[in-house]
Amino acid sequence: MAQVKIQRERRAEAVEVYVFAGEQGERDSIILVAQLSPEFTARLVDSWREMKEQLATPALPKNYIEALEAHLASEKRAEQLAIANAAKDAQIERDKPKVQFAEDFQHSDVVVTLSQMANLCGVGRKTFISWLRRDKIFQKQRCAPYQQYIDRDFFDVKEDIYHDDAGRAHPTLTARVTIAGQAWLKNLYRAEIETHLAAKRPKRRAVAVEDDAE
Numbered sequence: 001m002a003q004v005k006i007q008r009e010r011r012a013e014a015v016e017v018y019v020f021a022g023e024q025g026e027r028d029s030i031i032l033v034a035q036l037s038p039e040f041t042a043r044l045v046d047s048w049r050e051m052k053e054q055l056a057t058p059a060l061p062k063n064y065i066e067a068l069e070a071h072l073a074s075e076k077r078a079e080q081l082a083i084a085n086a087a088k089d090a091q092i093e094r095d096k097p098k099v100q101f102a103e104d105f106q107h108s109d110v111v112v113t114l115s116q117m118a119n120l121c122g123v124g125r126k127t128f129i130s131w132l133r134r135d136k137i138f139q140k141q142r143c144a145p146y147q148q149y150i151d152r153d154f155f156d157v158k159e160d161i162y163h164d165d166a167g168r169a170h171p172t173l174t175a176r177v178t179i180a181g182q183a184w185l186k187n188l189y190r191a192e193i194e195t196h197l198a199a200k201r202p203k204r205r206a207v208a209v210e211d212d213a214e
Helices: 022-036 038-056 064-107 114-120 125-134 147-151 179-188 190-200
Strands: 002-008 011-017 111-113 155-163 169-178
Touching: 111 114, 114 125, 114 169, 114 179, 147 155, 169 179, 179 190
Parallel strands: none
Antiparallel strands: 002 011, 111 169, 155 169
16 A cells, blocks of 8 residues: 545645555456456456466477477386386286285195194194193183184184984084194294104214224
């Protein structure tokens, strides 16, 4: 705002007027004219849309140097994309055996009994089951795993009926170890299996060799 003097008949009077100056003044003047003139507003909108389209569309090279720079930039982007894709393809190839093993591992139907699993670990069945009960994988009163390990597909449990000599029926559970459970248990008891096998190895006796007396 600024003050200017205007002459009213016989006396001068100071009044405040708005001075359009600088970028802010230019903006305010455009807004004022746009409010008073619909045609100006329409031209302003058209100009804005043209500018937006120009920004969205890459400008064409104006000379040979700009064309060469644009071509080099395009080639560089294509090269970087090719390198990235090659790296992804190489990683996929490296991961193929792991993925295939995991899929086979997950969908395999190979299961073994507890006795067979104990044999794979190089221990007896009772020792193996004692490990499972000690680590709360198997129930103490029943030769069966807890539900959480069944849900993880480590064990396959089947219910059977056993009839004693008197003809009375008794429900029984038969637990078998899936291929996923085999790998998990071998890894879980790796140290104990090695210790157990080392203890079973025969110890070498030191043999003293005495020289014959001359």
